[in-house]
Amino acid sequence: MEKIHIHVLSDSIGETAELLAKAASIQFKPQLIGEIHRYPFISENYQIDNIIKNASEHKNLIIYTLVKSESREYLANEAAKKNIPAIDALGPIIKELSQLSGLEPKREIGLNRKMDDEYFEKVQAVEFAVKYDDGKDPRGILKADIVLLGISRTSKTPLSMYLAYRNYKVANIPLVPEVEAPKELFEISSKKIIGLTNDPQTLNTIRLERLKELGLKSYSTYANMDRILTELDFAHEIFAKLRCPVINVSTKAIEETASIITSIISKNIHK
Incomplete structure (x- = not known):
C-alpha cells in the first residue's frame, strides 16, 4: 500500500x-x-x-x-x-x-507566537522572583518592576510569586533592625517600591504558628511582642524615608493585595 x-x-x-x-x-x-x-x-x-x-x-x-x-x-x-x-x-x-x-475573529497572523512570548516572559518573571527572593541579591532591586519591603511574615514571597505569574519582575527585601537597608533602595524611583506591614497581634499569632512548625520554643524572640513592635517601627521609618505607599496585609487575601499593588504601580507609571 x-x-x-x-x-x-x-x-x-x-x-x-x-x-x-x-x-x-x-x-x-x-x-x-x-x-x-x-x-x-x-x-x-x-x-x-x-x-x-x-x-x-x-x-x-x-x-x-x-x-x-x-x-x-x-x-x-x-x-x-x-x-x-x-x-x-x-x-x-x-x-x-x-x-x-456574535463577534468577528481578529484574523491576525502569529497570535500563537505572541502567546508563546507571553509564556516565556512569565517564566522569566518567576525565575526572577526566585532569584531575588528574601533579599538574596540586592542588585535585583535595580532590575525589578516592583520591589516589596517588609518585616518577616508580611506575605512578601507569596506576593512576589503571584505577581510573577502576572509577568511582573519582583524583588522582595526583608527589613531587620540590625541590618541596614540596601543602598539600592535609594537609587531607584519610590514609585516602584511597595511597603508591606501587618498588625502586631496578627504577626504574633502567625509567628507562633511558624515556630511550632519548626519545632522551636514559643518564647523565642521571633514571636515576642516587643520585638515585633520594634521591627514594625523600623520598617515604617524606612517606608517614610523612601516615601513609598504602604499596604497592611492583615485582613487581605494575596489576590486582593496584588491587585492593589498593580493598581498603584500602573498609576505611577502613567504619572
Whole structure:
C-alpha cells in the first residue's frame, strides 16, 4: 500500500496543525503513514502552488491553519482541482466561536507566537522572583518592576510569586533592625517600591504558628511582642524615608493585595 504523506501548511509556525496530524496518524499502523511535511509562514499563492504540485504526485493529505480568508479559499480551490483532500483545521472552530459570540475573529497572523512570548516572559518573571527572593541579591532591586519591603511574615514571597505569574519582575527585601537597608533602595524611583506591614497581634499569632512548625520554643524572640513592635517601627521609618505607599496585609487575601499593588504601580507609571 502506498504511504500517505501529510502536508501541513500555516501562515505561522505550523505547530498546531502538525500536532493534529501526529495525533491522528498515531491511530493507524506506522506503515500506512509516510512523512509529515511542515510548511510554515505561508503568505503567497505561489508557495501554495508549489506545495500543491508536490502533493499531487503521491497519495497525500493537506492540513492547514491559514488565518487569511483569501489564502484559505485559494488553497481549498487549488487542492480540489487536483483531487487532494485538504482540511481546514481552524476554520470550523473559528466559525462556531464567531457564531456563538456574535463577534468577528481578529484574523491576525502569529497570535500563537505572541502567546508563546507571553509564556516565556512569565517564566522569566518567576525565575526572577526566585532569584531575588528574601533579599538574596540586592542588585535585583535595580532590575525589578516592583520591589516589596517588609518585616518577616508580611506575605512578601507569596506576593512576589503571584505577581510573577502576572509577568511582573519582583524583588522582595526583608527589613531587620540590625541590618541596614540596601543602598539600592535609594537609587531607584519610590514609585516602584511597595511597603508591606501587618498588625502586631496578627504577626504574633502567625509567628507562633511558624515556630511550632519548626519545632522551636514559643518564647523565642521571633514571636515576642516587643520585638515585633520594634521591627514594625523600623520598617515604617524606612517606608517614610523612601516615601513609598504602604499596604497592611492583615485582613487581605494575596489576590486582593496584588491587585492593589498593580493598581498603584500602573498609576505611577502613567504619572
